[in-house]
Amino acid sequence: MDIFDKISKSMGGPLGQHQKWSHGYFSYPKLEGEIGPHMQFNGKEHLVWSLNNYLGLANHPEVRAADAQAAADFGMAYPMGARMMSGNSRHHEELEADLAAFVGKEDAFLLNYGYQGMVSIIDTLVDRNDVIVYDAESHACIIDGLRMHMGKRFVYQHNDIESCEKQLERATKLTEQSGGGILLITEGVFGMSGAQGKLKEIIDLKKKFNFRILVDDAHGFGTMGETGAGTHEAQGCIEGTDVYFATFAKSMAGIGAFVAANKEIVDYLRYNMRSQIFAKALPMPMVLGLKKRFELLKSQPELRAKLWEISSTLQKGLKERGFNLGVTNTMVTPVFLEGDLYEATALTRDFRENYGIFCSIVIYPVIPKGLILLRLIPTAAHSLDDVQRTLNAYSEMGEKLKAGYYKENKLVVA
DSSP, X not given: OOHHHHHHHHHTSOGGGGHHHHTOOEEOOOOSSOOOSEEEETTEEEEEOOOSOTTSOTTOHHHHHHHHHHHHHHTTTOSOSOTTTTOOOHHHHHHHHHHHHHTTOSEEEEESOHHHHHHHHHHHHOOTTOEEEEETTOOHHHHHHHHTOOSEEEEEOTTOHHXXXXXXXXXXXXXXXXXXXXXXXXXXXXXXXXXXXXXXXXXXXXXXXXXXXXXXXXXXXXXXXXXXXXXHHHTTOTTTOOEXXXXXXXXXXXXXXXXXXXXXXXXXXXXXXXXXXXXXXXXXXXXXXXHHHHHHHHHOHHHHHHHHHHHHHHHHHHHHTTOBOTTOOSSOEEEEEEOXXXXXXXXXXXXXXXXXEEOEEEOTTTSOTTEEEEEEOOOTTOOHHHHHHHHHHHHHHHHHHHHTHHHHOSSOOO
């Protein structure tokens, strides 16, 4: 059996019969003004719950105008060099200063990409004498950064403070011998489960242990806290968060990321992160577009309020219908179901083809066998009508799943 036969078998039949739906594509309408999460997939309109656009800024008219004007003024080439060479501008520096002030830090450094940024931060901050302590459910970018570390690393059970303390004890014994330090890494909001990292409780452990904490707040920046400054603001521990990292991909619907800390740490990163020193700076249209997005994030709190209205209404409705949302206490909305791979394939196709609803699916090996995770990402661009339509579809899908419909009708389209 070759690889294509294996793929075909895992999908429930000959590969060719799935090509119309498994290799489809979305098209984004070219319209003026704000566009909601209704998009074309293979010629049909679908309601999408799988967009990195928490505040609905992707198609905000002011954002689109800023992007277009910046592209007209500069093109996509400028600045033509790395930041340390010929790739710097006052716009890069202004954005860094504004971001730092917003998240409560002395300084910030722009990064070309979020994923690569986190990998490089870890690689730069630690050496072979240092020990890393990290959460078991850390994002893939953190795991890849850990793989580059030549020293010891200890993992603690997800959001388990007792387990975290035990690993800090182990790390402390090692660093007393090596003379190194301890870097603890966690997330502000875990993107799969929607749980907040226990930042405040971890920071309280500094009373017993000497370590610095690096927080990946990709999902929390712009969404969490009174002003949207992040999960460390929401938990009242801005000062205790030593190194704060966030991407522009989620709440600002852009490209790139930033890291913020005291000036000494940021300067060290600025002159030692190889992935930034030897890479071209963010192009001017992206930087100017990010400045506009950030301006709206700060000046229009109603966008964040709308996000939370959609999130709370969606989550409340799903719970009332008996669905298991796990431990989420953020806008990330995971729905846990029981079923096998074939049922997972069939029900997601049923959602897409017969209900016109598109959402992300997660199965083994990311989660245990026998479970299906459907992850919904609410945004300020969704409406309450979108929520009601989705709740109705979930009610019907739940009944079908219980009745065994998806075991018997793996790929039937009504």
